[in-house]
Amino acid sequence: MTIASGTVREAAIAAPPPRSAAPPARPRKRRQLTRNRWGYAYVAPFFLVFAAFSLYPFMYTAWVSLHETSLSNINGGTWVGLENYRDLLQSEFFWNATRNTFTIGILATVPQLCMALGLAHLLNYKLRGRTFFRTVMLMPYATSIAAATLVFSQLFGRDYGLINTMLEAVGLQAIDWEAGTVSSQVAIAVIVTWRWTGYNALIYLAAMQSIPGELYEAAEIDGASKWKQFLHVTIPSLRPTILFTIVVSTIGAVQLFGEPLLFAGNGTTSGGSSGQYQTLGLLMYQQGWSNFHIGQAATTAWAMFMIILVIVGVNAVIGRLRARADR
Amino acid sequence: MATVSFQQASRIYPKSERPAVDSLDLEIADGEFLVLVGPSGCGKSTSLRMLAGLEEVDTGSIVIGDRDVTDSPPKERDIAMVFQNYALYPHMTVEENMGFALKLAGLSKDERATRVREAAKILDLEPYLSRRPKALSGGQRQRVAMGRAIVRNPQVFLMDEPLSNLDAKLRVQTRTQIAALQRRLGTTTVYVTHDQVEAMTMGDRVAVLKDGVLQQCDTPGVLYDRPANVFVAGFIGSPAMNLVTGDAVDGGVQVGSGMLPVPRDHLTRAAASNGKVTVGFRPETVRLVGPGEGLPVRVNVVEQLGSDAFLYTSLADAPDDVLHSADLVVRTEPRTPVAAGQQLWLGADRGALHVFDAQTQQRVD
Ligand SMILES: Nc1ncnc2c1ncn2[C@@H]1O[C@H](COP(=O)(O)OP(=O)(O)O)[C@@H](O)[C@H]1O
Ligand SMILES: [Mg+2]
Numbered sequence: 001m002t003i004a005s006g007t008v009r010e011a012a013i014a015a016p017p018p019r020s021a022a023p024p025a026r027p028r029k030r031r032q033l034t035r036n037r038w039g040y041a042y043v044a045p046f047f048l049v050f051a052a053f054s055l056y057p058f059m060y061t062a063w064v065s066l067h068e069t070s071l072s073n074i075n076g077g078t079w080v081g082l083e084n085y086r087d088l089l090q091s092e093f094f095w096n097a098t099r100n101t102f103t104i105g106i107l108a109t110v111p112q113l114c115m116a117l118g119l120a121h122l123l124n125y126k127l128r129g130r131t132f133f134r135t136v137m138l139m140p141y142a143t144s145i146a147a148a149t150l151v152f153s154q155l156f157g158r159d160y161g162l163i164n165t166m167l168e169a170v171g172l173q174a175i176d177w178e179a180g181t182v183s184s185q186v187a188i189a190v191i192v193t194w195r196w197t198g199y200n201a202l203i204y205l206a207a208m209q210s211i212p213g214e215l216y217e218a219a220e221i222d223g224a225s226k227w228k229q230f231l232h233v234t235i236p237s238l239r240p241t242i243l244f245t246i247v248v249s250t251i252g253a254v255q256l257f258g259e260p261l262l263f264a265g266n267g268t269t270s271g272g273s274s275g276q277y278q279t280l281g282l283l284m285y286q287q288g289w290s291n292f293h294i295g296q297a298a299t300t301a302w303a304m305f306m307i308i309l310v311i312v313g314v315n316a317v318i319g320r321l322r323a324r325a326d327r
Numbered sequence: 328m329a330t331v332s333f334q335q336a337s338r339i340y341p342k343s344e345r346p347a348v349d350s351l352d353l354e355i356a357d358g359e360f361l362v363l364v365g366p367s368g369c370g371k372s373t374s375l376r377m378l379a380g381l382e383e384v385d386t387g388s389i390v391i392g393d394r395d396v397t398d399s400p401p402k403e404r405d406i407a408m409v410f411q412n413y414a415l416y417p418h419m420t421v422e423e424n425m426g427f428a429l430k431l432a433g434l435s436k437d438e439r440a441t442r443v444r445e446a447a448k449i450l451d452l453e454p455y456l457s458r459r460p461k462a463l464s465g466g467q468r469q470r471v472a473m474g475r476a477i478v479r480n481p482q483v484f485l486m487d488e489p490l491s492n493l494d495a496k497l498r499v500q501t502r503t504q505i506a507a508l509q510r511r512l513g514t515t516t517v518y519v520t521h522d523q524v525e526a527m528t529m530g531d532r533v534a535v536l537k538d539g540v541l542q543q544c545d546t547p548g549v550l551y552d553r554p555a556n557v558f559v560a561g562f563i564g565s566p567a568m569n570l571v572t573g574d575a576v577d578g579g580v581q582v583g584s585g586m587l588p589v590p591r592d593h594l595t596r597a598a599a600s601n602g603k604v605t606v607g608f609r610p611e612t613v614r615l616v617g618p619g620e621g622l623p624v625r626v627n628v629v630e631q632l633g634s635d636a637f638l639y640t641s642l643a644d645a646p647d648d649v650l651h652s653a654d655l656v657v658r659t660e661p662r663t664p665v666a667a668g669q670q671l672w673l674g675a676d677r678g679a680l681h682v683f684d685a686q687t688q689q690r691v692d
Binding site: 212 | 416
C-alpha cells in the first residue's frame with residue numbers, strides 16, 4: 001500500500017505539470033462516486049421494501065384518518081379534516097385504552113427488564129451448561145403469541161386454573177383474574193414478561209461479555225462485593241444497551257395486541273366486559289374491524305405513533321443529556 | 328508495610344498438565360522493590376495474581392506480613408494493583424476512579440477528597456481530576472492507575488507490566504518516576520515485566536522466572552556478574568552474553584577449530600556430567616587476540632554507536648546464514664578499523680568467564 005502510493009506520487013512528480021489542476025482531480029471524484037453508487041445499490045432493496053410496505057401505508061393511514069369512511073369503501077369516504085382526532089380525544093374509550101396500555105406497559109416492562117438484567121448477570125458466570133440455559137431463555141420468544149396466551153389463560157382460569165388451585169392450596173382466595181382490572185392487567189403483563197425476558201437477557205448478556213474482565217478484578221481489589229461490582233461496573237457499562245431495550249420494549253408495549261386479544265380465550269376486541277384490559281391496539285381493531293369506522297381506526301393508529309414518538313424522543317434526550325454529563 | 332512470602336506456591340490451570348507457576352519460593356522484605364522478570368508466558372502474571380488473590384493457589388501458601396492469605400479474597404489482603412491496561416472505570420472521573428476504594432471502605436467525602444488530592448499532587452494529576460479516562464493520554468491514564476493504588480496506602484503494591492503501553496521515551500521517564508515514588512513511600516512492591524532492562528534498573532532484587540520455575544533471585548549486580556545458570560546468563564544483559572558450548576580439553580574448551588582457555592578447576596567440575604562445557608563471556612570483556620589464538624570468527628555486521636562499537640560475528644566454522652550472524656557479539660573502541668567479512672580471533676579475560684556444565688546448565692564456580 002505504502003509502496004504503491006509512493007510510486008504513484010513519484011510518477012506524478014516525474015510527469016510534466018498538467019495544464020490545469022482540475023483535470024486530474026475529476027477522474028478521482030468520478031471513481032469515488034462510482035464506488036459509492038455500488039453502496040447505494042446495495043442498500044436500495046431495503047429502501048424499496050421500506051417504501052412499499054412502511055412508508056406508503058404510513059402516509060395512506062394519515063390520509064384515511066382525515067376521512068369519514070368504512071372498511072368496505074376505503075377510498076370513497078368524505079373528507080372531515082381533523083374531526084376524527086377531535087372525536088378521539090373526547091372519547092372515553094380512547095382514554096381508557098391509553099391508561100390500560102400504560103399500566104400494562106409498566107407492569108410488563110419494568111419487571112421484565114430487571115429480571116433480564118439479573119438473569120444475564122447470572123448467565124455471565126461460567127456456569128455448567130450455559131448454552132443450554134441460553135437456548136431455553138430464547139424459547140418463549142420463539143413461541144407464538146397465540147399458543148402462549150392460550151396456555152396462560154388456562155393457567156389464569158377462574159375455576160380450574162393452576163394458579164388459583166395453588167393459591168387455594170396455600171389457603172388464599174381464588175382470584176377471578178379475567179374480571180378484575182388490576183388482576184387482568186397483571187396476568188397480561190405476566191404473559192408479556194414471560195415472552196420477552198429471555199430476549200432482553202440475551203441482549204444484556206452480549207453487552208456484558210464485552211466488558212473487560214480486568215474491570216471486575218480491579219473492583220474486587222478495590223474491595224467491591226459482587227453486588228457493588230454489578231452496581232458500579234456492570235450497570236454503567238450497560239447504560240446504552242439498557243436505554244435501547246427500554247425503547248424497544250416501550251414500542252412493543254404501546255402496540256400490545258395479541259395477548260389482550262386472546263386472553264379471554266374468545267378473541268374479542270372489547271378487552272374484557274368493561275374494557276378493563278382493552279389496549280390501544282385492541283381499540284383500533286375494534287373501531288376498524290368490528291365497528292367498520294376505518295377512518296377512526298387510522299386516527300388511533302396515528303395517535304399510537306405519536307405516543308411512541310414522544311416516548312422515544314424523551315429517551316433520546318435523556319440519553320443525550322447523560323452522555324453530555326459523562327464528558 | 329509488610330513482608331511477602333511465597334512458600335512452595337504452585338498454580339496448575341485446569342486442563343493443563345504443566346504448572347504455570349511451579350513451587351515458587353520467594354521472601355520479599357518489608358519496603359523492598361522486587362521485580363519478577365522472564366520471557367512471555369513464564370508465569371509472572373500468574374504469580375502476581377496469586378499474590379493478589381485473583382488466581383487460586385493450588386499447593387503451597389502465600390503470606391503477607393504475618394498473615395497467611397492463601398485462601399483470603401483480594402479485598403482482605405490490603406494490596407493495590409496496577410494493571411497492564413490500567414483497568415480504569417470508564418464512566419468515573421479521575422477523582423472517582425482514585426477514590427472508589429476509599430468510598431467502598433466507608434471514608435467520608437472530605438477525607439476521600441483530601442487523600443485523592445494528595446495523591447494527585449504527587450502524580451501531577453490535579454488538572455485532570457474531573458476528566459474521564461477516555462479524555463486522557465496514555466501516560467496520564469498510567470498515572471491515574473498508579474494514583475488509584477497509592478491513595479489506598481496499602482501493604483503491598485502489585486504492578487503487572489504497567490509501562491508496556493507507553494512509548495519508549497515515556498517508558499524510560501516513568502520507570503524512574505515509579506522507582507523514585509516507591510522509595511519515597513517505602514511500600515513493599517512486586518513488579519512484573521518482561522523487559523530485563525526495566526528489571527535491572529528498577530529492582531532492589533530481581534527474580535528471574537522460566538517456565539514457571541524460579542531461576543535466580545538476587546540483586547541486579549549479582550545477576551549480571553554471577554548468573555546461576557545458562558538461562559539467566561543469556562537473559563540478563565543487553566546485548567546478551569556470548570555463550571559457546573564445546574568439549575573439555577586440556578587447558579580449555581574446544582569450540583570448532585578454536586580453543587578458549589578455561590581455568591582447570593572450573594573445567595573439571597563443568598565437564599563432570601558429559602564432558603561438554605558451556606562458556607559465557609560478555610561483549611565488553613572480549614579481547615581481540617592474535618591470529619591462531621582463541622576463537623576464529625567472521626564479522627557479519629559492524630555497528631557504530633559513537634561511544635562504542637559492536638561487532639556481530641559468527642564462529643568461522645559455523646554455516647554462513649542469518650541464523651548465526653550474531654552468535655558472538657564484541658564491544659570495542661569506537662572507530663575500530665574492522666569491516667564486515669573480516670576474520671578475527673577472539674579471547675576473553677579469564678576472570679570474566681562464566682563456566683557452566685552443558686548438561687545441567689548450572690554455574691560451576
Ligand atoms: N486463565 C488461564 N488458563 C489457562 N492457562 C493460562 C491462563 N492464564 C495463563 N495461562 C498459561 O500459564 C502460563 C503463564 O502465563 P502468565 O502468567 O500469563 O505468563 P506471563 O509471564 O507472560 O505473565 C502460560 O503458559 C499461559 O498460557
Ligand atoms: Mg503477563
